[in-house]
Amino acid sequence: MWRRLAVNKETVIAFGGLALAWQIASAFTPPYLFPSIPAIVERFVDIFASGSLLLDATATAARILGGLLGAFLIGALLAFVMAKWEAANRYLYPLQHFNQGIPALSWVVISIIWFKTTEFRIWFIMVATTLPAFTFQILDSYRSISKDLLEMALSFRPSRYDLARTLILPTVVPGILTAWKVNLGNASRVVVVAELVGATGGVGYQLLQMQQLFDMAGALAWTLMLVLFVLVAQQVITLVEDRVLRYRASAERGI
Helix, strand or coil: CHHHHCCCHHHHHHHHHHHHHHHHHHCCCCCCCCCCHHHHHHHHHHHHHCHHHHHHHHHHHHHHHHHHHHHHHHHHHHHHHHHHCHHHHHHHHHHHHHHHCCCHHHHHHHHHHHCCCHHHHHHHHHHHHHHHHHHHHHHHHHHCCCHHHHHHHHHCCCCHHHHHHHHHHHHHHHHHHHHHHHHHHHHHHHHHHHHHCCCCCCHHHHHHHHHHHCCHHHHHHHHHHHHHHHHHHHHHHHHHHHHHCHHHHHHHCCC
16 A cells, blocks of 8 residues: 555656746746745645535535446446447447547536536536446456456356356456546546536536636635545555455465
8 A cells, every 4th residue: 555655756856846836937927827835735725624615625526426436337237238239239339439529518518408407417417428438448348358268167157146256357347447547537627617517516616716716826726626536536446456456466476
């Protein structure tokens, strides 16, 4: 776990250089263009200190996780159907490719026209934009199962449970965890766009308020809050991955 959390010196130097350049720029520009680093940190701390502001951050986190969970469940179902029935695959595969080309903003407009409830609009946008990645990742992981290994396993006449536990899940789970890590970044960008239209709370709503007030320090503080959530969530998934897939490290050591 500590190896995963370690930060190399190049990362420290890179972000330290960025912070230094920003601080220098803040000395020669108005605060609404380049606020000072202490001002940004102060606004960031204020989010944690204020219960109402922290509630907005929590609402956005819940929307991200809820949308990703819905996309994962639907994507897993579609991947299963596409893997088992080739006829279904020929119809569903091009539809998912088509969905990948639809911009998130288009889904925002469509959801506003279709639905009245703000929370359902945001959930629908999250699912629609992240569904293809889950579907294709799970489908590709399932199709990567070695046919020779599958035939050998079937020769022992295992139950469906044993086959899933010993062959299918170990092959598919790494792809699922990768899809979650990738989609977390995508979802964080999409949820802000979704919250900008019609939401009365959340990070996107707060960013809209900061834009109207020309409050760059506040905008950056809320952006950092969202980035922090994504980094923490991805780290949690990485720790789960290390735990669930620890057999791979044992195999590499020859144990």
